[in-house]
Amino acid sequence: MKNFGVWITTILLTLTTFSSATFAAEDDGPELVESAKSAILIERDTGEVLYEKDANQTLPPASMTKIMTMILVMEALNDGSLKLDEKVRASEYAASMGGSQIFLEPGEEMTVDELLKGVAVASGNDASVALAERISGSEEEFVEKMNEKAIDLGLENTQFQNTTGLPADNHYSTARDMALMAKELLKYEGITEYTKIYDDYLRKGTDNEFWLVNTNKLVKFYKGVDGLKTGFTREAKYCLTATAKKNDMRVIAVVMGAETPKKRNAYITTMLDYAFNHYETESLYKRFQPVDQLKMIRANNPEIDVVTSESVSVLKKKGQKIENVEREVKYNDTIELPLKKGQEVGTLTITSNGEPLSKTTLIVNEDVSNAGLWSLLKRSMNEMVKHR
Structure with a gap:
């Protein structure tokens, strides 16, 4: 000792x-998000809030849930308990997931690399569950890890019931907590090699070839955007946690409960423009x-x-x-x-x-x-x- x-x-x-009050004052600044239920804009390294609107309101996060799923996948890759080239066999339960999917068949094998791509690009619910089962043995055990990680990160208004974001009672988060999850995920620089992909293929060259198209269209239409995760259910409406980097500055913008995907993307674009037009960072380490x-x-x-x-x-x-x-x-x-x-x-x-x-x-x-x-x-x- x-x-x-x-x-x-x-x-x-x-x-x-500047004083620490400089950024807190932005809450009284321009209204960047009008009709969405909740929003926040932060700088990634410092975590400073540049703008927020009802950022602590608990709401269904839909598929933005997969940000936490990807955090645990990246942790497992980082500590060596999971390998990108390792093949994972899909269970009947994983293959049965509805909603967004990559259409895994029961017993089908895919590498971790392919499954992670399926989660990050196509928001595959089946791919999310297959990875969860590989890491923890069951989705239920993996969800326990998700909630433990939420506590470790100091997320005060987040509770998970599944790995996918499919509707469930007591499955909720906030714009602020989603931004903090994104901040954590972005520690793993390799994740943006997946989330920045606009389109790609799984099972390429086979009869079951599957075209992946990113649900986050801003990776193609806003320079600097390289992630992270969209979400939509009827209850949650249109959600997006996005990140963009220009020069040395990376920011994270979250919108929850937008009425249309067009409005969701417009709000994110407005927040990103605001950050890059008014702020810059100096990289120290x-x-x-x-x-x-x-x-x-x-x-x-x-x-x-x-x-x-x-x-x-x-x-x-x-x-x-x-x-x-x-x-x-x-x-x-x-x-x-x-x-x-x-x-x-x-x-x-x-x-x-x-x-x-x-x-x-x-x-x-x-x-x-x-x-x-x-x-x-x-x-x-x-x-x-x-x-x-």
Whole structure:
């Protein structure tokens, strides 16, 4: 067990000055979404809200539910418990899903890569359930994981009953929670390689060839849009969680309960235009970029790289300047060996004139075990030689 302190260092950057109230004030700004039930616009790295309308209203998310499904799929791919080239056999239950589907047959095998494409592009309910069953054994067990992840992410107004978003009692979320889910999913940069596809094929060259066309038309008609997920049921109406990137800035826009797909897309477009016309970001750290070294004499590697868990940026209004930017690394009070890759060990806080701009979890990017007895003995001997 070891106790760690705090260190602060100044970052030599010329950025923009603003107060934390700058962005909160946008709630009183222009009305970007008129007739939809709920909406929100955030900058991805900082999570700053640029616009919102009834963002905490609980509503059915329809197929936007699959954002959480994809988070758990990407987690499994990231930890190695799932492989893209692995074949998954569709159960009768998975193949029986109605609504949007890729028309899996009972017993049909597809790779995880193909099924993920079916979820991300065509919103396949059958593909979603097949992946859920592979990861957790059943859809019910997978839904438990979805709800546990919602708690981990601090989503206060979200409850899932299935992996697909098909109508169900007590299956709900909010625009704010959907934006936070999208923020989490976008940690996995590879996901946009799927969600940005406009059209593609499954079973290509076979009698059962299936043409996938993205339900999110903005990936073709709005430059910079590369995801994420549409949704529609009669109860939910037309919903969309979209993301777009221009230069160094990525934003997330959510609309729930729009009356038509045309209005839904128009509202998203208006919010994206507003973000890119009025704001910009300065990138400070890429995901997994080293920030500090953690020194643990009893570790197999006594100097451990501490890295960012996600990309870190500073958001600013165009034309403003940031001054006196500092970073503060604070380690957890207790850090015990062994450490697992991805384990949280502290936080990185970026401030300007003492005002917080962003806060990011710091992790170790490798497994760290206890040093062996022989290694500890050699280190002790080296220390003795140094101080003779």
